Amino acid sequence: MYTQAMDTMREEGGQPALRTAEEAALQQRFDNRIDAGDFIEAKDWMPDNYRKTLLRQISQHAHSEIVGMLPEGNWITRAPTLKRKAILLAKVQDEGGHGLYLYAAAETLGQSRDQMLDSLHSGKAKYSSIFNYPTLTWADVGTIGWLVDGAAIMNQVPICRCSYAPYARAMIRICREESFHQRQGYDSLLAMMQNGTEAQKAMVQDAVNRWWWPCLMMFGPPDDQSPNSAQGMRWGIKRVSNDTLRQKFVDATVQQAQVLGVSLPDPDLRWNEATQHWDFGTIDWSEFWRVVGGEGPCNRERLAMRVAAWEEGEWVREAALAHSRKQARKEKAA
């Protein structure tokens, strides 16, 4: 999820001609390692495009984690019980931690966190479009846990085997926490559906209706419209295709919805005995591209809020730097 880089990036302009025999040898060695399923470490030689693509993907993933803190953070002060407040605080805190691991992984490719944040704040870097949808009720929090974290897991488990080792390592830690989030989200919806009032059940159904289609879009455009996927697969950055992951998600989620007692808002959803999968209706890709393009319900608010926090915090960061410079001078003098 979180990583539409592969689908939304502009064309890189092809592979530049290799200049020297030495470079050709390095490239050959790199290709062999990738083919053999080896992991690439930060200090290893890698082609420029591989580095650029990864940097874009990992930083976008990091941005998604921290922008993703906003829609749910929106409900911390209104959580309905102290237990739910504690769970939500812990979850949003985890997402911040995911941001930290991922920025650190991206930094191994040669860009500082501040540079990456500049790209986010200027609107140059993207983050997952799912976070441009609003959290209108408490049930949205549980639905995000169930569906959005659920889709993220589907998408991210294969990245644990990504050819770039620092990214793969970060993903292993992250995936473990994401499955907690999914269970907790589902559990909070279950509490309302099984023991709640009619008004609460309606609240849950409404949230599922609003989040279902955007969640299916999280996997990215259909395979035949995802021209960069092939290169990602070749490099071992992408392991499973968009459509395959989307189908896996639908198959897993239909059953969970039945247990929960909600319907999924798709009249075309039906079991296909021949394929042994759930068929589903047509996704409105114009909506996806509109939101990616900045015209979703909350794009402006989300970015404005990140920028405001950054700008309001500038004096704090300056003070911390000034203090550590003074300390360093004192230690030198002593």
Added chain:
Amino acid sequence: MQASIQIPATPELDYLLRLGDTCLISGQRLGEWCGHGPILEEDIALSNMALDLIGQSRALLTLAGQKSGKGFDEDQLAFLRDEGAYRNPTLAELPRGDFAFTILRNLVLSTWLKLIWERLRDSRDAELAAIAGKALKEARYHQQHAADWAVRLGDGTEESRRRCEAALAQIAPYLPELFEDDTVDAAAEASGLGPAWSSLREPWLAEMGEVLGEAGLALPESTKFRSTGKVGRHSEHMGYLLAEMQYLQRAYPGGAW
């Protein structure tokens, strides 16, 4: 709308609620920082402290509920009291302000809470003593975090220093409430439940003096103003805080969460 609960006014319950509500309301305010901190590490640290405080409030409110004789649970106490039944000192409910205000209020309250938890480990109430033992470790970390930042900000730049001074000036009028006794303190001390708040004053001043000294800051002169949150008369900010915090419990009577 879900109606309010009425709790019996006993000195013992008041003592527990004063402490439990301080944790609850501070946690509520710190939670407002999530996603808005000056750096990602602070978003995480402040949410983490909010989480600790909410955890402490759950333990204390559960205990208070048991002692209420009415079988109230933590959520009824947290979400279904009228404003006048909340017993936190007013300082805890003031808006989060800028990062300097949040840090200095945290320094004030975490130092105060740490001292209270230290003493409550010897409470005659075994459950309260157990809660204190766990909370003490958390309060020590909160105090350390606030102290580190107070020194950075006090020493950092012109602007950070000015903001710290403004924050302290805003906080100072609310300090006497943390250290003046009434009948609740007298009863707690007599029964061995916990210390009278006045006994925290000297060690608090000593610890604060050390940190503020290193930060190049000082507590302003005390004022004649007295805040009264701990007897249930709050500032105007409290109503908004509670409206937000209580909204779901009030709007969905009989709901399951």
